[in-house]
Amino acid sequence: MIIRARAPLRLGLAGGGTDLSPFCELYGGCVLNATISLYAYASIETANDGFVRIWAPDISEECVERAAPRLEPVGRLALHKAVYNRIIKEFNNGQPLSFRMITHCDAPPGSGLGSSSTLVVAMIKAFVEWLRLPLGEYDVARMAFEVERRDLGLSGGRQDQYAATFGGFNFMEFYADERTIVNPLRIKNWILSELEASLVLYFTGVSRLSSTIIDEQTKNVKAHDDASIEAMKSMKSDAFSMKEAVLKGDFSKFASLLGKSWEAKKLTARGVSNSHIERVFAQAYSAGARACKISGAGGGGFAMFVVDPTRRTDVVRALMKMDGEVHPCHFTKNGTEGWRLD
Numbered sequence: 001m002i003i004r005a006r007a008p009l010r011l012g013l014a015g016g017g018t019d020l021s022p023f024c025e026l027y028g029g030c031v032l033n034a035t036i037s038l039y040a041y042a043s044i045e046t047a048n049d050g051f052v053r054i055w056a057p058d059i060s061e062e063c064v065e066r067a068a069p070r071l072e073p074v075g076r077l078a079l080h081k082a083v084y085n086r087i088i089k090e091f092n093n094g095q096p097l098s099f100r101m102i103t104h105c106d107a108p109p110g111s112g113l114g115s116s117s118t119l120v121v122a123m124i125k126a127f128v129e130w131l132r133l134p135l136g137e138y139d140v141a142r143m144a145f146e147v148e149r150r151d152l153g154l155s156g157g158r159q160d161q162y163a164a165t166f167g168g169f170n171f172m173e174f175y176a177d178e179r180t181i182v183n184p185l186r187i188k189n190w191i192l193s194e195l196e197a198s199l200v201l202y203f204t205g206v207s208r209l210s211s212t213i214i215d216e217q218t219k220n221v222k223a224h225d226d227a228s229i230e231a232m233k234s235m236k237s238d239a240f241s242m243k244e245a246v247l248k249g250d251f252s253k254f255a256s257l258l259g260k261s262w263e264a265k266k267l268t269a270r271g272v273s274n275s276h277i278e279r280v281f282a283q284a285y286s287a288g289a290r291a292c293k294i295s296g297a298g299g300g301g302f303a304m305f306v307v308d309p310t311r312r313t314d315v316v317r318a319l320m321k322m323d324g325e326v327h328p329c330h331f332t333k334n335g336t337e338g339w340r341l342d
Contacts, residue, residue: 003044005125007336008035009106009113010163011201011304011329012295013246014261015239017268018232019157019174020214023221027232029174030239031159032246035167036201037330038106040119042126045100052097054080058104067096073152079116082151083123086143091133101126110207112296114160120144121164121336129338140336141165141180155211155218167335171243191249192331197309198251200289201327202319204280206300213297216269231267238264255306259291265298272298280322287311287318304329 010033018029047053054077055062061076069088071081080101088094103123107115121144128135135143144161148154158174162182169185220228238261245253266272273294280303281292288311295302307315316326 001046001130002341003046003126003130003338004041004341005043005122005129005336005338006039006041007118007122007125007164008167008332008334009038009040009111009115009118010035010160011113011302012159013239014242014257015235016159016296017157017217017265018236018239019159019172020218020221022218023229023232024158024174025176026221027229027236029158030236031157031172031174032170032239032242033159033163033172034169035163035332035335036113037332038113038327040105040115040122040164041103042119042122043102044126044130045102046130047098047100050098052084053100055100055102056080056104057102059109067098069094069096078152079120079147080123082147083120083127086147086151087124087127087131091127091131107203107302108207110210110301111203112210112294112298112301114163114296116154117144117148117156117160118164120147121161125336125338129340137165137335138180138182142178145178155214157214163335165335168333169246169331171239185243185247187246188249191246194249194251194309195246195254196329196331197312198255198306199329200284200305200307200312200315200319201329202280202284202303202305203325203327204277204294204300204303205324206276210297210299213269213271213299216271217297220269228268231264234264235261235268251306255290258293258304258306262291262293265293269298274299276300277303280319280324283318283322284315287314289315302327 013032015031053064073081105115107113141162171183173181242257289305291306
């Protein structure tokens with residue numbers, strides 16, 4: 001039997017970073033994000049030979065281990081092994097499973113699109129489909145969060161797992177005790193079409209380690225750094241305002257808030273921006289871009305540009321003179337999906 005699953009990557013439009021601890025416990029975090037037609041995929045082929053085989057061709061990593069109640073979650077396939085460990089412990093009475101898992105992602109690690117968390121969601125969804133586990137959307141997202149943040153101790157926020165699981169445009173609220181509320185937004189089709197026409201995605205060519213920036217943001221909040229905390233509060237306020245702008249189709253306000261939120265984000269930690277990013281943004285602005293922002297923690301990965309659709313070609317041509325890659329932007333309405341081939 002073959003089981004497949006996929007989960008969509010996301011664009012962080014506003015409020016990203018306010019989903020980090022301890023900010024969201026102290027002040028409450030709010031994030032506006034949307035999933036796009038780039039995916040993380042997981043396939044499971046059942047086996048009876050007593051081995052676990054994991055292959056991730058996009059990062060050229062493969063491992064073969066004897067099936068056991070627990071695999072040591074180390075190396076570049078630590079996420080895969082940690083998901084296996086959680087499934088075996090909680091849903092298979094500690095009994096090992098034998099299978100072959102193949103995964104890949106449309107965006108590289110460090111893309112700023114939540115690729116690592118999205119991959120975890122896709123893998124969990126594959127196990128849910130295989131073992132017919134009684135897990136709803138909040139359950140899958142919460143497990144993905146716990147695998148990364150608790151089981152592996154990886155730095156990061158909370159929006160990525162919920163975006164990948166629920167899909168679509170969502171306004172998310174994050175509170176103490178890891179309480180999360182996902183509010184799906186019903187956006188008119190003409191607004192979605194105009195947003196797609198107005199957004200240009202650009203991979204800077206630099207994959208960055210987000211944990212360095214995230215750890216500094218966390219440290220600043222713990223140290224009661226006023227500038228960093230006020231910047232995050234401003235980003236939280238921008239998320240509320242941008243939600244309203246999107247729902248009403250106020251594209252001028254959307255562009256203004258995107259740029260304003262980017263300027264605030266740069267105050268939360270060093271490394272959010274750098275000279276390369278600023279050169280790319282200057283190139284885009286000179287060609288007619290209305291606003292620019294890095295998706296995710298910053299430092300590299302994917303950037304998004306708001307443009308007048310009639311100037312889109314000019315901005316794309318300008319960006320193509322740089323070292324990165326231009327990508328189209330198409331929103332998705334569905335979250336993670338799983339299916340089986342008997």
